[in-house]
Amino acid sequence: xxxxxxxxxxxxxxxxxxxxxxxxxxxxEFMAAAEKTDSRFNGFLTGLxxxxxxxxxxxxGPGHAQGSSSVGFGGTGEEVATLIEDLNxxxxxxxxxxxxxxxxxxxxxxPSGSVWTTADWNNELDQFFGFLENYxxxxxxxxxxxxxxxxxxxxxxxxxCLEGIWQQLVPAWKEHGFTYDSSMNSxxxxxxxxxxxxGIWEFYMPYVYSPGFDGMVINMDYNMWVKYNGGANxxxxxxxxxxxxxxxxxxxxxxxxxxxxxxxxxxNHFNNWNGNSFNPAVLQFMENYCGEPDTYCTTYSDVIAxxxxxxxxxxxxxxxxxxxxxxxx
Numbered sequence: 001x002x003x004x005x006x007x008x009x010x011x012x013x014x015x016x017x018x019x020x021x022x023x024x025x026x027x028x029e030f031m032a033a034a035e036k037t038d039s040r041f042n043g044f045l046t047g048l049x050x051x052x053x054x055x056x057x058x059x060x061g062p063g064h065a066q067g068s069s070s071v072g073f074g075g076t077g078e079e080v081a082t083l084i085e086d087l088n089x090x091x092x093x094x095x096x097x098x099x100x101x102x103x104x105x106x107x108x109x110x111p112s113g114s115v116w117t118t119a120d121w122n123n124e125l126d127q128f129f130g131f132l133e134n135y136x137x138x139x140x141x142x143x144x145x146x147x148x149x150x151x152x153x154x155x156x157x158x159x160x161c162l163e164g165i166w167q168q169l170v171p172a173w174k175e176h177g178f179t180y181d182s183s184m185n186s187x188x189x190x191x192x193x194x195x196x197x198x199g200i201w202e203f204y205m206p207y208v209y210s211p212g213f214d215g216m217v218i219n220m221d222y223n224m225w226v227k228y229n230g231g232a233n234x235x236x237x238x239x240x241x242x243x244x245x246x247x248x249x250x251x252x253x254x255x256x257x258x259x260x261x262x263x264x265x266x267x268n269h270f271n272n273w274n275g276n277s278f279n280p281a282v283l284q285f286m287e288n289y290c291g292e293p294d295t296y297c298t299t300y301s302d303v304i305a306x307x308x309x310x311x312x313x314x315x316x317x318x319x320x321x322x323x324x325x326x327x328x329x
Contacts, residue, residue: 001306004314012256012295013263013303015203016041016286017182018270019100019158020071022049024079026270026279027086031093033283037290039297043090044100044157047128049074049083050135058138059127061103062120063111070160071104077142084135084147091149096299099128099157106161113163121164121172129154129176155301156180158267162205162218170198180300182265189216190323191252193262194303201304203265208325211251212244219252220267221245221278229274238275245281252325253289259324263303 004010018026021043034041051058051074056067074080087097101124105112116124132151136144156178159169164183173181179201186192186204194203206219210227217227225231228241252264268282290297307315 001309003309003311004318006314006317008314009294010261010318011306012253012261012292013306014253014266014290014295014297015263015300015303016266016268016282016297017044017098017158017300018042018268019044019046020049020269021045021087021097021100022074022083023270024082024086027090029279029283030286031090031095033286034095034290034297035093036287037297039286039290040094040096040299040302041297042096042098042299043087044098045087046071046100046104047102047131048072050080050131050138052077052080052139052142055139059102059131061105062116062123064103064105064109069103070106070109077139077144080135080139080142081144084145088145088148091153094299096301097149097154098300099125099154101125101157101160102128102131104160106163113160114165116164116168118168118171121169122175125172125176152177153301156182156201159183166198170200173200180304182267182300185218188323188326190326191256191260191262191264192323193260193319193321194307195319201300201307203263203300205267206265206325208248208252209327210244210248211328212247217248219248219265221269221271221273221282224248225273225278233274235275238277241274241277242281245278246284249281249285249289253285255325255329257295260321261318262321262324 048069053073056073060066107114162183181200182203184202184204186206189207191206194201208219210217213227217224256262256264
C-alpha cells in the first residue's frame with residue numbers, strides 16, 4: 001500500500017462481491033479467475049448454508065417460524081462440508097468473507113429486514129456467527145472439516161435485498177465489531193467514494209448510468225435483470241443481456257479511472273439467472289481489467305486499510321470529489 005502525497009492520483013479499486021456465496025462451482029470458477037490477475041474479492045455468506053436441510057429447525061429468523069427461510073439451507077452434509085472447504089480455500093487465498101445474514105426475509109416475507117429493530121439484527125447476527133462457530137454441533141452425525149476462517153475477520157456485509165433501517169442497524173454492527181457495510185442505496189447518482197458514517201464505512205450501492213441499458217440502474221446483477229426484462233428467464237436473450245452487463249462495467253471503469261477514481265462496486269450473486277447471463281460478464285471484466293495499470297481488484301477491508309493509511313487532509317480531498325457515471329457522456 002502506498003501513502004499518497006497531496007495532489008497524487010489514487011489507485012483505481014474494483015471490489016467484486018457475491019451475495020450468498022454458497023455455490024461450489026462458482027467459488028472455484030471465480031477463485032481461478034482471480035488467481036490469473038492476482039485479484040481478491042468478497043464472498044458474503046448466508047449463514048444458513050452451514051446447516052443441513054434436516055437441521056433447519058436450528059434457525060428461527062426474527063419474527064418468523066422456526067426452520068423457515070426464503071433461500072433454503074445448506075443441503076446435504078456433503079454439500080456443507082464442500083462449502084466449508086471452499087470458504088477455507090478462499091480465506092487462504094486472501095479473499096474476504098462477510099455476511100449476507102441468514103433467512104433473506106425481504107419485503108413480502110414479513111416481518112422483513114425493512115422493519116427489523118436493532119434487537120432483531122442482533123439476533124440475526126448472533127445466529128449467523130453461531131452457525132460459523134457451532135457448525136459441527138448443529139449438524140450431528142455429519143463429518144465436517146474444520147472451518148479455518150477466523151470469525152473476527154468478518155467485518156461487514158450486505159443485508160438481504162438491500163433492506164434495513166440505518167439507525168437500527170448501526171448498533172448491531174458495532175456490537176459485532178463491523179467496520180463497513182455495502183447495503184444502502186446511494187443518496188446521489190453515480191459512483192462516489194465511501195462515507196464514514198456513525199463509525200461505519202458505508203460503501204453505497206451505486207445508481208449509475210448504463211450505456212448498455214440506456215438508462216439508470218443500481219449496479220447489481222438482479223437490478224440489471226429487472227431493468228432488462230422484469231427479471232424473467234427469457235431463452236435466447238443470454239448473449240444480449242451479458243453484453244449489456246459487460247458494457248456497463250466497461251463504462252463505469254472508464255468514467256472512474258479518468259475521473260474520481262472511486263472504487264467500482266461489482267455486486268453480484270453466485271447465480272445462473274437468465275441462462276447464466278451475469279457471471280460470465282463478471283468473469284470477463286475481472287480477467288480483462290484487474291491488473292490494468294494502477295488498478296487493483298481487492299476487498300472492502302483492504303480498501304479501508306488503504307484509506308486509513310492516508311493523511312486525513314489528503315483523504316478528505318479524495319473522498320469529497322463529486323460522483324462520476326451519473327449521466328450519459
